[in-house]
Amino acid sequence: MKLTRGFLLIGFLFIGGLWAWPLSAAEDPASLFAGICSVCHGVGGKGDGPAATGLHPKPADFTDCKVMAADSDQALLKIIKEGGQSVGRSTVMPSWKDSLSDDQIRSLVKYIRGLCKK
Template sequence: MLGVTIRLQPVWLAGLGVVLRLGNLAWSSNAPAQTAGQGAVSDQEALRLQGEKLFETRCFVCHGREGKGDGPAATGLGANPRNFTDPQWQQATPDAKIRKVIKQGGQSAGESGAMPPNADLSDAQVDALTVFLRSLKGL
Protein backbone atom coordinates (compact mmCIF):
# COMPACT_ATOMS: atom_id res chain seq x y z
CA MET A 1 0.00 0.00 0.00
CA LEU A 2 2.89 2.31 0.77
CA GLY A 3 4.06 2.37 -2.86
CA VAL A 4 0.68 3.42 -4.14
CA THR A 5 0.35 6.06 -1.46
CA ILE A 6 3.61 7.65 -2.55
CA ARG A 7 2.80 7.47 -6.25
CA LEU A 8 -0.63 9.00 -5.74
CA GLN A 9 0.71 12.08 -4.03
CA PRO A 10 0.21 14.46 -7.01
CA VAL A 11 -3.37 13.23 -7.31
CA TRP A 12 -3.99 13.73 -3.62
CA LEU A 13 -2.45 17.19 -3.77
CA ALA A 14 -4.68 18.10 -6.71
CA GLY A 15 -7.61 16.75 -4.75
CA LEU A 16 -6.59 18.80 -1.77
CA GLY A 17 -6.64 21.94 -3.92
CA VAL A 18 -10.20 21.20 -4.94
CA VAL A 19 -11.10 20.40 -1.38
CA LEU A 20 -9.65 23.66 -0.11
CA ARG A 21 -11.57 25.64 -2.73
CA LEU A 22 -14.78 23.77 -1.99
CA GLY A 23 -14.02 24.19 1.69
CA ASN A 24 -13.89 27.95 1.27
CA LEU A 25 -17.17 27.96 -0.59
CA ALA A 26 -18.78 25.69 1.95
CA TRP A 27 -17.46 27.61 4.95
CA SER A 28 -20.52 29.81 5.20
CA SER A 29 -22.75 26.74 5.26
CA ASN A 30 -20.58 25.38 8.07
CA ALA A 31 -19.76 22.03 6.44
CA PRO A 32 -16.11 22.15 5.22
CA ALA A 33 -15.09 18.83 6.78
CA GLN A 34 -17.79 16.89 4.98
CA THR A 35 -16.91 18.52 1.67
CA ALA A 36 -13.23 17.63 2.16
CA GLY A 37 -14.11 13.98 2.63
CA GLN A 38 -16.09 13.85 -0.57
CA GLY A 39 -13.28 15.42 -2.61
CA ALA A 40 -10.74 12.83 -1.45
CA VAL A 41 -13.07 9.92 -2.10
CA SER A 42 -13.85 10.98 -5.64
CA ASP A 43 -10.13 11.05 -6.59
CA GLN A 44 -9.75 7.46 -5.44
CA GLU A 45 -12.98 6.58 -7.20
CA ALA A 46 -11.74 8.14 -10.47
CA LEU A 47 -8.62 5.97 -10.26
CA ARG A 48 -10.67 2.88 -9.54
CA LEU A 49 -12.90 3.56 -12.55
CA GLN A 50 -9.87 4.00 -14.79
CA GLY A 51 -8.55 0.66 -13.53
CA GLU A 52 -11.90 -0.99 -14.09
CA LYS A 53 -11.94 0.14 -17.74
CA LEU A 54 -8.46 -1.29 -18.32
CA PHE A 55 -9.44 -4.49 -16.56
CA GLU A 56 -12.50 -4.85 -18.80
CA THR A 57 -10.39 -4.54 -21.93
CA ARG A 58 -7.41 -6.76 -21.14
CA CYS A 59 -7.81 -8.78 -17.95
CA PHE A 60 -11.37 -10.06 -17.77
CA VAL A 61 -10.86 -12.80 -20.40
CA CYS A 62 -8.86 -14.75 -17.83
CA HIS A 63 -9.73 -13.19 -14.48
CA GLY A 64 -13.47 -12.81 -15.13
CA ARG A 65 -15.66 -9.70 -15.21
CA GLU A 66 -15.86 -9.69 -11.42
CA GLY A 67 -12.23 -10.68 -10.91
CA LYS A 68 -13.07 -14.11 -9.55
CA GLY A 69 -10.65 -15.95 -11.83
CA ASP A 70 -13.41 -17.40 -14.00
CA GLY A 71 -13.16 -15.57 -17.33
CA PRO A 72 -13.98 -17.23 -20.69
CA ALA A 73 -10.27 -18.00 -21.30
CA ALA A 74 -9.52 -19.13 -17.73
CA THR A 75 -9.13 -22.84 -18.46
CA GLY A 76 -6.24 -24.73 -20.00
CA LEU A 77 -3.64 -22.15 -18.98
CA GLY A 78 -1.71 -24.49 -16.70
CA ALA A 79 -2.48 -22.17 -13.76
CA ASN A 80 -5.74 -20.74 -12.53
CA PRO A 81 -6.08 -16.98 -12.96
CA ARG A 82 -6.09 -15.37 -9.53
CA ASN A 83 -9.39 -14.72 -7.77
CA PHE A 84 -8.99 -11.10 -6.63
CA THR A 85 -12.00 -11.23 -4.32
CA ASP A 86 -10.19 -13.71 -2.04
CA PRO A 87 -9.40 -11.82 1.20
CA GLN A 88 -6.47 -14.14 1.93
CA TRP A 89 -4.84 -13.36 -1.40
CA GLN A 90 -5.49 -9.63 -0.84
CA GLN A 91 -3.80 -9.80 2.55
CA ALA A 92 -0.82 -11.89 1.46
CA THR A 93 0.03 -9.93 -1.69
CA PRO A 94 1.79 -6.56 -1.49
CA ASP A 95 1.10 -3.78 -4.01
CA ALA A 96 4.68 -3.99 -5.28
CA LYS A 97 4.16 -7.60 -6.34
CA ILE A 98 0.82 -6.85 -8.01
CA ARG A 99 2.41 -4.03 -9.99
CA LYS A 100 5.38 -6.16 -11.01
CA VAL A 101 3.20 -9.06 -12.16
CA ILE A 102 0.93 -6.75 -14.19
CA LYS A 103 3.81 -5.01 -15.93
CA GLN A 104 6.35 -7.83 -16.28
CA GLY A 105 4.17 -10.93 -16.19
CA GLY A 106 3.80 -13.78 -13.72
CA GLN A 107 7.25 -15.25 -14.28
CA SER A 108 8.97 -12.07 -13.11
CA ALA A 109 7.64 -12.74 -9.60
CA GLY A 110 7.85 -16.52 -9.45
CA GLU A 111 4.27 -17.03 -10.68
CA SER A 112 3.06 -18.77 -13.83
CA GLY A 113 4.01 -17.40 -17.25
CA ALA A 114 0.33 -17.87 -18.13
CA MET A 115 -0.09 -14.42 -16.56
CA PRO A 116 1.15 -12.26 -19.47
CA PRO A 117 3.23 -9.07 -19.16
CA ASN A 118 1.70 -5.67 -20.03
CA ALA A 119 4.85 -3.71 -20.76
CA ASP A 120 2.97 -0.97 -22.63
CA LEU A 121 1.01 0.19 -19.57
CA SER A 122 2.20 3.39 -17.89
CA ASP A 123 2.94 3.42 -14.15
CA ALA A 124 -0.26 5.45 -13.67
CA GLN A 125 -2.30 2.81 -15.49
CA VAL A 126 -0.72 0.05 -13.39
CA ASP A 127 -1.57 2.03 -10.24
CA ALA A 128 -5.18 2.41 -11.42
CA LEU A 129 -5.41 -1.34 -12.03
CA THR A 130 -3.95 -2.00 -8.58
CA VAL A 131 -6.54 0.27 -6.94
CA PHE A 132 -9.28 -1.52 -8.88
CA LEU A 133 -8.01 -4.99 -7.85
CA ARG A 134 -7.94 -3.85 -4.21
CA SER A 135 -11.57 -2.70 -4.51
CA LEU A 136 -12.60 -6.29 -5.31
CA LYS A 137 -11.60 -7.60 -1.89
CA GLY A 138 -14.35 -9.64 -0.29
CA LEU A 139 -16.89 -9.07 -3.11
Protein backbone atom coordinates in the same frame (compact mmCIF):
# COMPACT_ATOMS: atom_id res chain seq x y z
CA MET B 1 -19.53 32.57 -44.12
CA LYS B 2 -21.74 31.26 -41.36
CA LEU B 3 -21.99 27.79 -42.87
CA THR B 4 -18.22 27.30 -43.04
CA ARG B 5 -17.87 28.37 -39.41
CA GLY B 6 -20.47 25.80 -38.45
CA PHE B 7 -18.63 23.06 -40.26
CA LEU B 8 -15.36 24.12 -38.68
CA LEU B 9 -16.92 24.00 -35.25
CA ILE B 10 -18.36 20.54 -35.85
CA GLY B 11 -14.98 19.44 -37.19
CA PHE B 12 -13.17 20.64 -34.07
CA LEU B 13 -15.69 19.05 -31.77
CA PHE B 14 -15.36 15.78 -33.66
CA ILE B 15 -11.56 15.75 -33.53
CA GLY B 16 -11.64 16.81 -29.88
CA GLY B 17 -14.02 13.96 -29.13
CA LEU B 18 -11.81 11.44 -30.90
CA TRP B 19 -8.87 12.54 -28.80
CA ALA B 20 -10.68 12.58 -25.52
CA TRP B 21 -12.44 9.25 -25.92
CA PRO B 22 -9.50 6.80 -25.84
CA LEU B 23 -7.70 8.91 -23.22
CA SER B 24 -10.58 8.93 -20.78
CA ALA B 25 -11.27 5.24 -21.42
CA ALA B 26 -7.60 4.43 -20.81
CA GLU B 27 -7.59 6.26 -17.47
CA ASP B 28 -10.51 4.28 -16.16
CA PRO B 29 -9.20 1.09 -14.49
CA ALA B 30 -12.62 -0.59 -14.64
CA SER B 31 -12.75 -0.40 -18.43
CA LEU B 32 -9.08 -1.34 -18.71
CA PHE B 33 -9.70 -4.39 -16.57
CA ALA B 34 -12.85 -5.35 -18.48
CA GLY B 35 -11.10 -4.81 -21.79
CA ILE B 36 -7.77 -6.56 -21.35
CA CYS B 37 -7.68 -8.50 -18.08
CA SER B 38 -11.13 -10.04 -17.83
CA VAL B 39 -10.52 -12.69 -20.53
CA CYS B 40 -8.45 -14.53 -17.94
CA HIS B 41 -9.34 -12.88 -14.64
CA GLY B 42 -13.10 -12.71 -15.22
CA VAL B 43 -15.19 -9.54 -15.34
CA GLY B 44 -15.62 -9.61 -11.56
CA GLY B 45 -11.99 -10.66 -10.92
CA LYS B 46 -12.81 -14.14 -9.64
CA GLY B 47 -10.30 -15.75 -11.98
CA ASP B 48 -13.06 -17.27 -14.08
CA GLY B 49 -12.59 -15.55 -17.43
CA PRO B 50 -13.24 -17.59 -20.60
CA ALA B 51 -9.49 -17.96 -21.24
CA ALA B 52 -8.87 -19.30 -17.72
CA THR B 53 -10.48 -22.67 -18.44
CA GLY B 54 -7.70 -25.21 -18.44
CA LEU B 55 -5.10 -22.89 -16.95
CA HIS B 56 -2.86 -24.26 -14.19
CA PRO B 57 -2.39 -22.35 -12.02
CA LYS B 58 -5.56 -20.34 -12.48
CA PRO B 59 -5.53 -16.60 -11.87
CA ALA B 60 -6.22 -15.86 -8.20
CA ASP B 61 -9.68 -14.90 -6.98
CA PHE B 62 -9.32 -11.13 -6.51
CA THR B 63 -12.55 -11.06 -4.51
CA ASP B 64 -11.03 -13.28 -1.79
CA CYS B 65 -9.31 -10.98 0.70
CA LYS B 66 -7.43 -13.86 2.38
CA VAL B 67 -5.81 -14.86 -0.91
CA MET B 68 -5.02 -11.27 -1.86
CA ALA B 69 -3.56 -10.39 1.56
CA ALA B 70 -0.63 -12.68 0.71
CA ASP B 71 0.58 -10.26 -1.99
CA SER B 72 1.86 -6.75 -1.27
CA ASP B 73 0.94 -3.86 -3.58
CA GLN B 74 4.55 -3.96 -4.77
CA ALA B 75 4.18 -7.62 -5.72
CA LEU B 76 0.96 -6.97 -7.65
CA LEU B 77 2.57 -4.00 -9.37
CA LYS B 78 5.53 -6.10 -10.39
CA ILE B 79 3.55 -9.04 -11.74
CA ILE B 80 1.35 -6.72 -13.84
CA LYS B 81 4.34 -4.79 -15.09
CA GLU B 82 6.81 -7.57 -15.72
CA GLY B 83 4.54 -10.59 -16.10
CA GLY B 84 4.18 -13.83 -14.14
CA GLN B 85 7.55 -15.17 -15.21
CA SER B 86 9.39 -12.29 -13.53
CA VAL B 87 8.22 -13.46 -10.11
CA GLY B 88 8.45 -17.19 -10.77
CA ARG B 89 4.71 -17.49 -11.37
CA SER B 90 2.71 -18.60 -14.42
CA THR B 91 4.11 -17.43 -17.76
CA VAL B 92 0.51 -17.12 -18.94
CA MET B 93 0.22 -13.84 -17.04
CA PRO B 94 1.54 -11.36 -19.62
CA SER B 95 3.85 -8.41 -19.01
CA TRP B 96 2.03 -5.10 -19.53
CA LYS B 97 4.85 -2.61 -19.19
CA ASP B 98 4.99 -1.98 -22.95
CA SER B 99 1.28 -1.34 -23.33
CA LEU B 100 0.32 0.34 -20.03
CA SER B 101 1.78 3.34 -18.22
CA ASP B 102 2.92 3.16 -14.59
CA ASP B 103 -0.12 5.27 -13.66
CA GLN B 104 -2.47 2.85 -15.38
CA ILE B 105 -0.81 -0.11 -13.65
CA ARG B 106 -1.04 1.65 -10.26
CA SER B 107 -4.71 2.36 -10.83
CA LEU B 108 -5.26 -1.29 -11.76
CA VAL B 109 -3.67 -2.42 -8.48
CA LYS B 110 -6.05 -0.10 -6.63
CA TYR B 111 -8.97 -1.43 -8.66
CA ILE B 112 -8.00 -5.05 -7.90
CA ARG B 113 -7.75 -4.22 -4.17
CA GLY B 114 -11.25 -2.82 -4.37
CA LEU B 115 -12.60 -6.14 -5.65
CA CYS B 116 -11.87 -8.03 -2.42
CA LYS B 117 -15.14 -8.29 -0.52
CA LYS B 118 -15.00 -11.38 1.67
